[in-house]
Amino acid sequence: MTPLSTLRVPTQPYAGQRPGTSGLRKKVTVFQQPHYLENFVQALFDILPGQVGPIAGQTLVLGGDGRFHNRVAVQTILRMAAANGFGRVLVGQGGLLSTPAASAVIRKQGAYGGIILSASHNPGGPDGDFGIKYNIANGGPAPEKITEAIYARTREIEAYRTLEGAAPIDLQRLGTQLLGTMTVEVIDPVADYAELMADLFDFEAMRAWFAAGHRMRFDAMSAIAGPYAKAVLEGRLGAAPGTVVNGEPLEDFGGHHPDPNPAHATALIAAMAAPDAPDFGAASDGDADRNMILGRDFVVTPSDSLAVLAAHATLVPGYRDGLKGIARSMPTSCAADVVAQSLGIACHETPTGWKFFGNLLDAGLATLCGEESYGTGSSHVREKDGLWAVLFWLNLQAATGRSVEALVRAHWARFGRHYYSRHDWEGIPVERADALMASLRAQLPALAGRELQGLRVQQADDFAYTDPVDGSLSRQQGVRLLCEAGARVVFRLSGTGTEGATLRVYLERFEPDPARHDLPPQQVLAPLVALAEEVAQIRTYSGMDAPTVIT
Ligand code: G16
Numbered sequence: 118m119t120p121l122s123t124l125r126v127p128t129q130p131y132a133g134q135r136p137g138t139s140g141l142r143k144k145v146t147v148f149q150q151p152h153y154l155e156n157f158v159q160a161l162f163d164i165l166p167g168q169v170g171p172i173a174g175q176t177l178v179l180g181g182d183g184r185f186h187n188r189v190a191v192q193t194i195l196r197m198a199a200a201n202g203f204g205r206v207l208v209g210q211g212g213l214l215s216t217p218a219a220s221a222v223i224r225k226q227g228a229y230g231g232i233i234l235s236a237s238h239n240p241g242g243p244d245g246d247f248g249i250k251y252n253i254a255n256g257g258p259a260p261e262k263i264t265e266a267i268y269a270r271t272r273e274i275e276a277y278r279t280l281e282g283a284a285p286i287d288l289q290r291l292g293t294q295l296l297g298t299m300t301v302e303v304i305d306p307v308a309d310y311a312e313l314m315a316d317l318f319d320f321e322a323m324r325a326w327f328a329a330g331h332r333m334r335f336d337a338m339s340a341i342a343g344p345y346a347k348a349v350l351e352g353r354l355g356a357a358p359g360t361v362v363n364g365e366p367l368e369d370f371g372g373h374h375p376d377p378n379p380a381h382a383t384a385l386i387a388a389m390a391a392p393d394a395p396d397f398g399a400a401s402d403g404d405a406d407r408n409m410i411l412g413r414d415f416v417v418t419p420s421d422s423l424a425v426l427a428a429h430a431t432l433v434p435g436y437r438d439g440l441k442g443i444a445r446s447m448p449t450s451c452a453a454d455v456v457a458q459s460l461g462i463a464c465h466e467t468p469t470g471w472k473f474f475g476n477l478l479d480a481g482l483a484t485l486c487g488e489e490s491y492g493t494g495s496s497h498v499r500e501k502d503g504l505w506a507v508l509f510w511l512n513l514q515a516a517t518g519r520s521v522e523a524l525v526r527a528h529w530a531r532f533g534r535h536y537y538s539r540h541d542w543e544g545i546p547v548e549r550a551d552a553l554m555a556s557l558r559a560q561l562p563a564l565a566g567r568e569l570q571g572l573r574v575q576q577a578d579d580f581a582y583t584d585p586v587d588g589s590l591s592r593q594q595g596v597r598l599l600c601e602a603g604a605r606v607v608f609r610l611s612g613t614g615t616e617g618a619t620l621r622v623y624l625e626r627f628e629p630d631p632a633r634h635d636l637p638p639q640q641v642l643a644p645l646v647a648l649a650e651e652v653a654q655i656r657t658y659s660g661m662d663a664p665t666v667i668t
Contacts, residue, residue, distance in 0.1 A: 155279070159201075191212035197277065220252060224256040229254060237404050257499025257500065336384065338402065339375065347364050386411065410507070421525060424532065426485060432513060444474050450625050530634070536642055540649075540664035542659050545617055545618045557652065560577075595608065604625065606624055
């Protein structure tokens with residue numbers, strides 16, 4: 118075996134990717150180019166000693182969501198980890214680990230860090246997307262100073278280390294194998310995670326809920342949540358076999374878009390609207406960090422979900438002592454803020470992206486976190502966690518005896534309803550999307566105080582965030598038009614797409630009057646949609662007539 122390879126790296130992994138993304142996400146075909154993945158991985162291993170500390174002899178966690186190219190990438194990374202001096206790699210059986218489970222394993226095993234292979238909710242398969250990201254010892258995505266250092270290093274790197282000719286590791290065989298002098302431990306991908314869930318939730322009450330005849334449908338969308346949901350829901354909680362549907366992880370997610378939202382989880386929404394619908398419906402995404410919650414013929418918005426969980430947290434054993442604070446991404450509705458206020462705790466407003474929650478959780482400033490993009494989580498790991506959110510809702514139903522719909526309606530009656538929707542305009546040519554945002558930013562000084570579409574704009578700005586823990590400043594995180602009576606429109610460009618640019622328009626309107634809690638959200642939000650169009654000229658810039666996805 119040759120421990121050092123000095124092959125030149127011909128590609129620039131981050132080329133074309135918007136800054137701020139916590140990892141590298143590209144088409145599979147891009148990742149299949151010679152030395153492309155190696156460039157990123159060696160850049161990572163090169164900068165870690167300076168950013169974090171020596172890697173010699175350290176333990177790394179490795180696994181992915183099982184999408185096409187996962188196994189090939191796992192073997193490549195194992196050889197490189199060995200050649201770069203890691204002492205041990207814990208890899209999920211079959212190369213699998215959901216994103217929240219990887220975070221749980223990193224924390225529980227006290228690992229140096231971990232590499233997660235996933236393009237999250239993006240489609241998979243030979244023509245789909247692939248991704249890689251690095252998580253630090255707290256179990257959370259690497260902060261920007263690390264991702265920026267990786268990026269800088271990928272541009273100058275000329276060689277990488279690998280164990281050339283090493284035989285592949287048998288990823289199915291649990292237990293220890295040697296790669297050079299490095300130990301590879303193939304671990305059960307579910308065990309540590311399932312134990313953590315049992316510590317947090319009242320499994321006995323949830324078992325009783327199922328035993329009383331309640332039914333549930335969990336759509337794993339042919340992605341990595343399947344094995345976790347089966348082990349916990351059907352295995353430990355006694356849910357009927359078949360509760361978990363699409364539970365086998367497939368390399369191409371069965372050709373579907375594994376994103377749990379009203380646009381892509383249509384089969385689940387239909388099943389929950391059928392006459393024989395079960396009591397509780399849920400779905401999660403490609404790497405199992407997102408969640409969607411449904412009652413019978415009733416879809417819960419992620420912003421409401423965070424608020425309901427926060428309001429009832431003390432009913433769950435893991436949160437019985439109360440919350441230290443709540444954190445939500447800026448475009449997420451203000452429903453959680455109202456709960457935080459009533460609890461007398463802080464609600465932190467961060468830029469979009471889970472990585473911004475890490476410092477707040479580490480510093481004990483927040484316990485629950487959430488994003489409007491179907492991400493919810495807590496201090497138990499440092500990623501959002503799909504199955505955790507589902508179990509939280511299950512625990513609440515078991516503890517209160519109330520249905521999902523009853524819980525949400527009671528919440529609105531007490532705190533008011535935050536009507537909410539997100540309109541995505543996908544595949545806009547990048548220059549045009551940039552021009553749209555530039556035009557919006559240029560208009561900001563003139564917008565405050567104006568009345569548009571019958572709504573007075575009270576504040577117009579470009580969201581900036583100063584991290585309360587490390588003082589770092591993140592600018593240009595979304596253009597906000599804050600209107601009277603808790604109405605607002607937010608514009609930002611996605612950082613995670615792999616084709617063209619995606620404009621996200623977030624719409625929110627507060628309604629305190631319970632007599633007005635049953636209106637169609639798009640109707641309530643129509644004036645804000647018109648306001649957004651008037652100010653941003655989306656149709657003109659995008660050349661499209663309507664958003665491609667509405668959630
Ligand atoms: C989208 C969502 C964000 C989320 C991010 C990463 O980002 O809007 O809220 O944090 O995906 O999600 P995941 O970890 O599931 O890939 P963007 O920049 O496309 O809006």
